[in-house]
Amino acid sequence: MRKIDLIVIHCSATRCNRDFPVTALIRCHADRFGFTGYHYYITRDGTVYQTRHEQLVGAHAKGYNSRSLGVCYEGGLNAQGKPEDTRTKAQKWAMTNLLKYLIKKHPDAQILGHRDLPNVHKDCPCFDVKAEYAGITI
Numbered sequence: 001m002r003k004i005d006l007i008v009i010h011c012s013a014t015r016c017n018r019d020f021p022v023t024a025l026i027r028c029h030a031d032r033f034g035f036t037g038y039h040y041y042i043t044r045d046g047t048v049y050q051t052r053h054e055q056l057v058g059a060h061a062k063g064y065n066s067r068s069l070g071v072c073y074e075g076g077l078n079a080q081g082k083p084e085d086t087r088t089k090a091q092k093w094a095m096t097n098l099l100k101y102l103i104k105k106h107p108d109a110q111i112l113g114h115r116d117l118p119n120v121h122k123d124c125p126c127f128d129v130k131a132e133y134a135g136i137t138i
């Protein structure tokens with residue numbers, strides 16, 4: 001069993017008014033990595049897809065993949081293509097529930113946004129993860 005002590009939140013960096021379904025994510029990552037880099041994907045309707053087995057190392061946070069899980073939500077760019085927290089109510093609800101489930105499974109894990117990791121120069125996931133989820137309990 002690999003030890004998971006980080007849960008890293010991402011956005012798909014796609015526009016909030018364009019669909020980026022799980023099938024598109026899988027295809028895109030298949031081309032880039034040969035597999036899906038995130039473990040979970042939350043579409044705008046609040047559906048949670050498991051896109052990679054938790055025991056398999058993902059490809060989402062350079063230098064931290066071996067010890068982390070990647071959770072991505074569909075969106076992160078507004079209609080003009082600017083970084084923005086575009087999560088729908090359904091996505092927020094789904095994300096909270098998913099994180100509660102993951103924290104129960106991995107009680108020592110810390111929840112962070114991609115941009116909170118050192119040397120990450122992106123806005124991903126376009127909201128303050130620590131402020132919103134650091135205190136999450138089961």
Ligand SMILES: [Zn+2]
Pocket residue numbers: 009010011060114124125
């Ligand atoms: Zn990211």
